[in-house]
Amino acid sequence: MFVKSYKYYLRLLEKKPKLSILQKILFLLFGLIVIIGGGSSALFYWQYQKETPIRQENTYLEQISTGFISAQQSVNDLLNGFQVAGVKIQSVDQLKEASGSAAGFYVLLDNVDRTISSIESAKKNIAFQKEQLTKISTPSVFNELHSEVLAYYDESLNLFDNLLKKHRFAKDFLIASGPSFYLPILSNESLWQTGKNDEIIVYYEDIKKEADDTLNKLFHLSPPEDFQEQFKTQIAYLELLVKTANSVLDLLSQSDDQNTENATQIEKSYQTVVGARRENEKLSEKLLNTRLDLVSAKQNLETFASVKIRQNSLTSNLEDIYQKRQEIKIYQPPKILKKFF
DSSP states (O other): OHHHHHHHHHHHHHHSOOOOHHHHHHHHHHHHHHHHHHHHHHHHHHHHHHHHHHHHHHHHHHHHHHHHHHHHHHHHHHHHHHHHHHHHHHHHHOOOGGGOOOHHHHHHHHHHHHHHHHHHHHHHHHHHHHHHHHHSOOOGGGHHHHHHHHHHHHHHHHHHHHHHHHHHHHHHHHHHHOGGGSSOOOOOHHHHHHTOHHHHHHHHHHHHHHHHHHHHHHTTOOOOGGGHHHHHHHHHHHHHHHHHHHHHHHHHTSOOOSSTTSOOHHHHHHHHHHHHHHHHHHHHHHHHHHHHHTTOHHHHHHHTHHHHHHHHHHHHHHHHHHHHHTTOOOOOOOHHHHTTO
8 A cells, every 4th residue: 555655656756747937936936036135235224324314414514514604694583673773763863952852862763672582592503503503413524603603603792782782771871761851952042033032041950950850860780881972971061051051041031221222131041051952062063973873884783793604604615515415425335236236
């Protein structure tokens, strides 16, 4: 039975169909595809790992460039704002003393408020960009660039702190001075033309009291170095106003000379005002010039000079880096592998 079973098995093997040539070819092709696919996957994975540092460097460059451009825009917008404000304030302040207009006071106060808001916004943006930069991993090749951008942010933040201090004092100074004395006024011409003694006395009593109150408010302020000249000029104007008011009130408290050929007390008082006005014109011009320094494009360009120099240098460095990045070659597989792929 065993022999019969073995013969039976051999017959079965003879009956089993053999692989055709086409099947063998297909089987061989499948094997080659598997080998090539596996080799290609290994090569691509190897190349991906080799290019990882380049991708990390490119990601870092994109992040640091985006933050720097945003900070740069904040600085430039602030400078442009100073230039526009300077033209507006100068046009309003070119008024005659006798006009009594304090439109410039409200224009400047509004501008100072807007500028403070702009500085705070720019400072907040740059502080945010600095914080983001400190959180990202820095490729060793960009350590120097990283330090330069951080230094730019620090210098900008320091500048904004100084500007905020300056403009906040400017606001306090304006409010303490008040709209009545924004333009250095010594008299009301229409009042003198009426020649009414009592009305002139009431006017100078009121203006003297207001000037004394304003002086008291100003003396409670501590002006920074940038405001010393303007502060002293404003004080000098108010003291001149009080002195003029005292002289006018003293003269008008006296009776007219019996000799009609002599000047009346009102005429003498007006001559006192005219004499004081010559000094006041010098103070007025000085006040306008020092006031415009706050929003002067030239003055603020000098203030921003150091930051702008660093900013331009960084812009140039980033352009050079991007230019060189375009020349970086992608990693190539070893020559031995090129024989097979």
